Amino acid sequence: MWQWLTQQYHRMSSPKWFYELTGRWVPWLVAMVVISAVVGLTLGLLFAPADYQQGDSFRIIYIHVPAALLAQSAYLMMAISGAVFLIWRMKMAAWVAKVIAPVGASFCLIALLTGAIWGKPTWGTWWVWDARLTSMLLLLFLYFGVMAIQQAMESEDAGHKAAAILALVGVVNIPIIKYSVEWWNTLHQPATLTLTEKPSMHPDMLWPLLIMIVSTYLFFALLVILRTRNEILWHERKRQWVKKLLES
Amino acid sequence: MEFASLSEFIAMGKHGLYVWLSYGLTALIVAINVALPLLRRRRLMKEQAQRLRREKRHASTT
Numbered sequence: 001m002w003q004w005l006t007q008q009y010h011r012m013s014s015p016k017w018f019y020e021l022t023g024r025w026v027p028w029l030v031a032m033v034v035i036s037a038v039v040g041l042t043l044g045l046l047f048a049p050a051d052y053q054q055g056d057s058f059r060i061i062y063i064h065v066p067a068a069l070l071a072q073s074a075y076l077m078m079a080i081s082g083a084v085f086l087i088w089r090m091k092m093a094a095w096v097a098k099v100i101a102p103v104g105a106s107f108c109l110i111a112l113l114t115g116a117i118w119g120k121p122t123w124g125t126w127w128v129w130d131a132r133l134t135s136m137l138l139l140l141f142l143y144f145g146v147m148a149i150q151q152a153m154e155s156e157d158a159g160h161k162a163a164a165i166l167a168l169v170g171v172v173n174i175p176i177i178k179y180s181v182e183w184w185n186t187l188h189q190p191a192t193l194t195l196t197e198k199p200s201m202h203p204d205m206l207w208p209l210l211i212m213i214v215s216t217y218l219f220f221a222l223l224v225i226l227r228t229r230n231e232i233l234w235h236e237r238k239r240q241w242v243k244k245l246l247e248s
Numbered sequence: 249m250e251f252a253s254l255s256e257f258i259a260m261g262k263h264g265l266y267v268w269l270s271y272g273l274t275a276l277i278v279a280i281n282v283a284l285p286l287l288r289r290r291r292l293m294k295e296q297a298q299r300l301r302r303e304k305r306h307a308s309t310t
Binding site for chain 1: 249257260261262263264266267269270271273274277278280281282284285286289293296297299300
């Protein structure tokens with residue numbers, strides 16, 4: 001088991017191996033993202049019954065919740081990749097951490113925008129400075145901070161290091177986001193989905209949401225893979241295997 | 249199917265503006281995220297292939 005793990009680690013740290021493996025994955029990922037998004041959105045927009053309190057505005061949930069979940073997962077993944085880089089100096093981990101930041105920020109922005117738009121008909125306001133919304137806005141600024149500090153450093157390596165440290169410090173914000181709706185009074189409704197309790201949602205509403213969550217995570221994987229492949233091409237541009245690729 | 253007609257679907261109860269604004273903005277951000285890595289790859293491949301050809305030419309003349 002341990003041997004297998006170290007073997008996988010060394011493989012993953014090889015940019016060429018990652019590039020070739022993910023090259024085979026990309027078409028499958030694209031197909032899975034498209035199919036799951038079409039199925040999820042069709043069920044969510046056309047077949048899920050309207051909410052008895054919120055009417056049809058609740059259909060925003062099918063992008064809002066997946067985007068908000070992903071923005072937090074992506075942040076954790078970015079911090080873990082940063083830690084791997086700091087501890088073992090694995091370059092691939094630094095590149096992955098770097099490319100996650102703009103993608104995670106995009107999903108965080110989607111969650112904030114759709115949340116604000118959903119808030120207007122539901123709460124009567126676009127924005128309140130309560131714990132959930134503020135901690136989510138902080139997440140967006142953490143992403144921006146990680147992106148900025150990377151560019152601000154003199155060398156690329158120093159940029160990766162500083163970005164990883166900031167990402168790790170910012171991890172404290174993640175449990176704050178999660179528990180903000182329980183610790184403080186808020187307009188935001190509590191979690192729709194929990195791992196421990198039976199879902200309170202009707203299955204016709206729940207299924208599209210679950211499909212959209214899967215679709216969003218697959219889409220994120222696709223975007224991170226595409227961006228990481230570009231990082232690899234750039235950093236390995238003087239290696240023989242990339243030269244061969246360029247000539248073909 | 250929850251909606252009897254296309255106009256009902258677009259109206260989304262009285263919430264059409266909010267629903268479609270949300271989905272529209274999301275589609276825009278998603279499209280940008282798809283386009284950026286594809287464009288970067290195309291430029292990268294072109295530039296590096298050019299550099300490689302230049303270097304080869306240079307090596308053969310000196």
